[in-house]
Amino acid sequence: DIQMTQSPSSLSASVGDRVTITCRASQGISNYLAWYQQKPGKVPKLLIYAASTLQSGVPSRFSGSGSGTDFTLTISSLQPEDVATYYCQKYNSAPITFGQGTRLEIK
Amino acid sequence: EVQLVESGGGLVQPGRSLRLSCAASGFTFDDYAMHWVRQAPGKGLEWVSGISWNSGSIGYADSVKGRFTISRDNAKNSLYLQMNSLRAEDTALYYCAKAIGPTVTGWFDPWGQGTLVTVSS
Numbered sequence: 001d002i003q004m005t006q007s008p009s010s011l012s013a014s015v016g017d018r019v020t021i022t023c024r025a026s027q028g029i030s031n032y033l034a035w036y037q038q039k040p041g042k043v044p045k046l047l048i049y050a051a052s053t054l055q056s057g058v059p060s061r062f063s064g065s066g067s068g069t070d071f072t073l074t075i076s077s078l079q080p081e082d083v084a085t086y087y088c089q090k091y092n093s094a095p096i097t098f099g100q101g102t103r104l105e106i107k
Numbered sequence: 108e109v110q111l112v113e114s115g116g117g118l119v120q121p122g123r124s125l126r127l128s129c130a131a132s133g134f135t136f137d138d139y140a141m142h143w144v145r146q147a148p149g150k151g152l153e154w155v156s157g158i159s160w161n162s163g164s165i166g167y168a169d170s171v172k173g174r175f176t177i178s179r180d181n182a183k184n185s186l187y188l189q190m191n192s193l194r195a196e197d198t199a200l201y202y203c204a205k206a207i208g209p210t211v212t213g214w215f216d217p218w219g220q221g222t223l224v225t226v227s228s
Contacts, residue, residue: 038152043202043219044152044202045218046215046216046217087151087152089214089215091212091214092212093212094212095154095166095168095169097154098151098153098154100151101151
């Protein structure tokens with residue numbers, strides 16, 4: 001089975017900072033990758049699919065890139081409401097797999 | 108508006124069974140695959156199982172294979188998860204999630220609010 005590994009597991013950044021989260025697949029998955037945001041006590045929310053397509057309604061400060069095995073989620077200017085845990089997900093075939101999550105806090 | 112409402116969670120003893128349900132509304136249910144995803148307390152997301160629009164394709168995580176059975180009733184706009192031989196490590200919030208198409212591949216949007224399953228003696 002394909003494993004998804006995120007880094008870092010947690011990070012702390014200041015408002016306005018550029019933040020990058022990395023997700024690596026143990027085998028190539030083309031661009032079959034999504035990113036979700038889960039705020040504390042809330043339901044996961046889709047941010048990006050097909051590695052780089054922004055879901056409707058998601059602020060443009062979020063962006064995704066990558067293909068094959070290496071992917072990134074970037075927040076261009078961190079806002080207080082971005083405090084959350086972020087998960088990558090590979091969905092090209094079963095079993096569908098999530099990364100272990102990256103907890104993002106404000107410094 | 109798409110709505111997914113899970114039910115059936117609760118406290119159950121190890122080795123016993125529980126059946127979760129997910130009532131869907133606001134979309135044409137039988138056009139879409141559906142999934143169950145769980146989240147243990149303080150932990151990350153774990154895909155449990157998915158089922159295609161016509162139940163023709165089903166997948167399970169290794170951790171539940173042989174113990175859990177996913178099913179759907181398109182006439183009732185409902186998704187189910189029959190959980191047998193429950194273990195303490197099955198304790199989690201179980202989410203129902205809609206796929207973006209008829210097959211089990213694809214991302215999930217939206218997710219329900221979840222139903223809590225606690226396995227303990």
